Amino acid sequence: MVEVFDYSTPPFPMRTFFWTCVLALLFLPYVAAQDLAQLRKTIEDTLPAKLPDDLGKRDVPPEIVAAYQKVVDTANQIYTLPNLDEQNKRWTMRLETYARIPLAYTDARTHYARLTVLSDEMDRWGPKEFAKSTEEHVLKLGALLAVQTGNNTTNINRQALAQRMVLFAEQYPGADSLSLIDSFLRDVRSMKSQTYRDRRLAEIGPIFQEYYRSINQTPRVRLLDTDIRRATLPGTPMILRGVDLDGREFNLTSMRGKVVLIQFWGTWCIPCRAEMPDLIALHEKYRADGFEIIGINTGVQGDDDRWVRRFRDTTLFSGKRLTWKILHEGLNKRQNPNRETATDFYGITELPVLILVGRDGNVLQIHPLLSTLDSLIAEALEPKFDWTEEELEFIEERKKKEQEEINQLLERIRNESPAPSR
Numbered sequence: 001m002v003e004v005f006d007y008s009t010p011p012f013p014m015r016t017f018f019w020t021c022v023l024a025l026l027f028l029p030y031v032a033a034q035d036l037a038q039l040r041k042t043i044e045d046t047l048p049a050k051l052p053d054d055l056g057k058r059d060v061p062p063e064i065v066a067a068y069q070k071v072v073d074t075a076n077q078i079y080t081l082p083n084l085d086e087q088n089k090r091w092t093m094r095l096e097t098y099a100r101i102p103l104a105y106t107d108a109r110t111h112y113a114r115l116t117v118l119s120d121e122m123d124r125w126g127p128k129e130f131a132k133s134t135e136e137h138v139l140k141l142g143a144l145l146a147v148q149t150g151n152n153t154t155n156i157n158r159q160a161l162a163q164r165m166v167l168f169a170e171q172y173p174g175a176d177s178l179s180l181i182d183s184f185l186r187d188v189r190s191m192k193s194q195t196y197r198d199r200r201l202a203e204i205g206p207i208f209q210e211y212y213r214s215i216n217q218t219p220r221v222r223l224l225d226t227d228i229r230r231a232t233l234p235g236t237p238m239i240l241r242g243v244d245l246d247g248r249e250f251n252l253t254s255m256r257g258k259v260v261l262i263q264f265w266g267t268w269c270i271p272c273r274a275e276m277p278d279l280i281a282l283h284e285k286y287r288a289d290g291f292e293i294i295g296i297n298t299g300v301q302g303d304d305d306r307w308v309r310r311f312r313d314t315t316l317f318s319g320k321r322l323t324w325k326i327l328h329e330g331l332n333k334r335q336n337p338n339r340e341t342a343t344d345f346y347g348i349t350e351l352p353v354l355i356l357v358g359r360d361g362n363v364l365q366i367h368p369l370l371s372t373l374d375s376l377i378a379e380a381l382e383p384k385f386d387w388t389e390e391e392l393e394f395i396e397e398r399k400k401k402e403q404e405e406i407n408q409l410l411e412r413i414r415n416e417s418p419a420p421s422r
Contacts, residue, residue, distance in 0.1 A: 036081055036088060042074045043095055051098070055105045056140060065106055071099035093121055094130070101137050112141055112156075132172055136180070139165050143184040146204075149196050162204040166211045173215075181208055182220075189227070194353065195367040202231040226347030233346075233363040238262070238355065240342050242296070242327035243335050245309045250294075250327055256361050258290045259380040261373070264343065264353040267311045268301045272352040276317040278370050282377060283324060289381045290359070292324065298343050298351065299330030356380070 046067050052060050060068075075096040078084065097118040104111035119138045122131040142161040165184065169177035185208060191197040205228040212220040240252035240262065252260070263279065265272035283293050297308045305328045312322050329341040342348070356364045356373075358380050368376055 036078065036084070039074050039078050039081075040088075040091075043071050043092075046070050046074070047095060047099065052102055055102060055137070056144065060102050060106050065103065068099040068103050072096055072103065075099075090125065093118060094126060097122060097126075097130075097134055101134065104137070104141050108141055108145055112138075112145065115141070135168055136176075139168060139180055139184075143180075143187060146184070146200065147187045147191055149191075149193060158200060158203045159207065162207040166207060169211065178217075181211070185224075189349075194350070198231040198366060201227045205231060223347075226345065230346040230348070230366070233355065233366050235362055237361045238357055238363050239345065240294070240296075241339070242329065242342060243332040245305060245312065245326050245328050245331070247331065247335070250325065252294070252357070253361065255292060255294075255357075257359055258292050259286075259359055259377055260357040261291070261293045261377070262296065262353075262355040262357065263293060264296045264298060264348050264351055266298055266301060266303050266351050267308060267315075268303065269351045273317075275352060275370055276322070277320075278373070280317055280320050280322070282373060285374075286377050286381060291377055291381060295322065295324060295326040296342055297326055297328050297330075298341075298348070299328055299333070303328075303330070305331040 048064060048067055052058075052064065075092045078088070078092045097115070100111050100115045100118060104115045115134075116138050119131070119134045122134045126134070139161070142156060142164070145156045146158045146161055162184075165177075165181050169181060185204075188197060188200045188204070191200065205224050209221055209224040209228060212224065238252060240250075242250050244250050261279070261282075263272075267273075279293060283291065285291075297303055299305070299308075308326065308328055312326060315321065327342075329343055332339070332341060353366075354368055354373075355366050356368055356376060358364045364380055365376060
């Protein structure tokens with residue numbers, strides 16, 4: 001028997017499912033609206049009345065942090081609601097931004113990147129004063145992160161941050177914007193590690209220098225000149241002229257072909273004296289291979305040339321005296337009043353400073369660690385050949401020709417050799 005199905009009238013269970021779906025679709029916007037209203041009320045009831053004072057200078061109380069975190073979590077719930085209109089989305093983002101600011105000061109790793117995105121949104125459509133305030137917090141937080149070192153710091157693009165500061169200063173010109181950049185540079189210059197400090201300055205210095213130049217801030221440009229000149233030394237020639245303790249003129253170009261370690265130092269500088277035994281050992285080990293040390297006494301804190309000369313001739317380090325050439329900047333200044341000293345030219349503000357220069361006169365590294373100097377010097381002294389393409393082709397052809405001559409000789413020897421007797 002053949003069963004005939006009547007598709008014009010669905011079975012009862014199918015009709016039930018159909019109408020359930022229809023009612024659900026009709027009811028969904030109502031449920032979403034109810035959820036939105038409740039979530040908005042949660043944010044309004046939770047959000048503190050105003051931001052804490054002195055953000056970044058004191059800890060935010062735990063209960064306030066918890067309140068701001070609840071606002072952020074609630075905002076994330078709102079974003080997941082279906083059919084969220086633009087007006088409610090912007091309202092939520094604005095209050096999320098308000099809550100993220102203090103949270104970013106307490107946990108930048110978690111909140112800084114999102115706050116940066118929110119600041120960009122505020123700049124597009126937010127109230128102008130709120131947008132300005134938000135971006136100011138982003139820049140202050142970025143500056144704090146940019147001077148941190150170690151494995152647990154937040155990864156931040158410092159060049160992008162510097163460019164962002166310049167854009168902010170151009171958008172909101174005035175003393176506040178200028179002081180924001182000045183404060184950032186001051187914090188970088190105050191970093192304890194000379195290596196990290198100069199790496200930061202090499203990245204951000206040229207960006208700020210160009211901005212300072214555009215607004216005719218000549219003193220700031222000049223100060224950055226020395227920072228950039230020192231920080232960007234690796235891979236470039238070092239300019240060094242002066243007068244040694246015996247009154248003779250010296251120019252670093254005369255040392256081409258040798259590996260040279262420049263040491264800025266002072267007799268009063270305890271870390272300078274502490275590294276002398278290691279430098280003496282390195283000088284003795286590699287001098288015959290073409291390694292030299294040039295000491296630059298900065299001539300401050302009572303280091304006149306007579307005292308430094310006496311220090312060189314009488315002071316023993318592990319039973320040994322200093323045997324390398326020492327330039328004295330005070331003596332240099334007396335003999336050449338119009339010539340800028342190396343200390344001023346490269347902005348040397350703390351001692352000691354070590355700079356390693358290669359055979360070609362280009363700087364290999366600034367602030368090398370004593371623990372790595374031995375291997376750095378040994379590598380720099382290794383002969384290196386920079387062949388041209390023509391020279392390499394000639395060498396390759398010569399190798400082939402020599403191999404052919406060897407093969408021909410072996411063939412002739414085999415042919416001329418008597419057959420082995422049996």
